[in-house]
Amino acid sequence: MVKEGDHVWGICVNPSHFRAGTLPKSLTLHSVRGPLTSNFIKKEGFNSTKNDSLPLGDPVCFVVHKNDLGHTFVRKPPPNVHIITCAQHWETAVTEIQSCGFVASSSLHGIVVADALSIPRLWFQFNDTSTIRTEGNFKYQDYLQSIGHMNARPIRNVTFIEDTTKYSNVLTNPLVLTQSELQAIINQTSDSFPYHLFHT
Known part of the structure; x- marks a missing residue:
């Protein structure tokens, strides 16, 4: 039974529970299933994760190479892109990459971690x-050839960072890699x- 002051993972959130008034407003939600849950708990005024730098329900993250830190896109990213x-x-x-639905990266580290976590990613320059x-x-x-992605080229159009159809997950896509x-x-x-x- 959930009680005052408990900390829960947002995957268990269901609007019917809230409408029934069975969950106290003091709950702290540390993770969410997706953007619908994120928008719902924000609307209802529940506490979100203490990691305020990472908006709940924001699926797109950009892992930036140190040489790109001064770029305008990095200094003033779109509202739904987390740097x-x-x-x-x-x-x-x-930890922050684990919370991403999609990872664009100009850093090889970001691509490798996204692949290790099976998160769709985009190589960007x-x-x-x-x-x-x-x-x-x-x-x-x-690196990419070592995992079967033989003809990879970086994306250079910043508008594609927000276009999640441009992302790939070679480690779980049977059209790219067979199980063997x-x-x-x-x-x-x-x-x-x-x-x-x-x-x-």
Whole structure:
């Protein structure tokens, strides 16, 4: 039975519970199932997650490379795009990425973490920052080819960041990878880890 002061995960939210008055307003909701739940609890005035920097129900996150921090899009992003930087502590960044429905990233770290969490992602590069010159495409394509994404090219149109149809999830898309190909990647990745160097 939910009582005053409890903390709950928003996946259990159902409007019929609230209309019935069975849930106290002092509940703190730490996560939501999707934007409908997010909009509903905001309208009803319930406490949201304490991580105020990450709006509930905001599915699109942009993980920005350090060279792109000064870009206008990063400094003044659209209301429904949450900016995550590699300057943050890694645990904070990973926790925030876990809450994203879609991850656009000019940082390879963002793409790798999104893939590890099976979150649809978009490789992005700005046209007017130094990232193209300093980073190029090599390390991104090197990683992406290791997971079967052979002809990847970065998106450069900022309007596509909000277009979730442009995102891909190669690790769970059978049109990109068969189950056997995915298992081969898992085996190869596992075999490449130097377990013999660790004793705990």
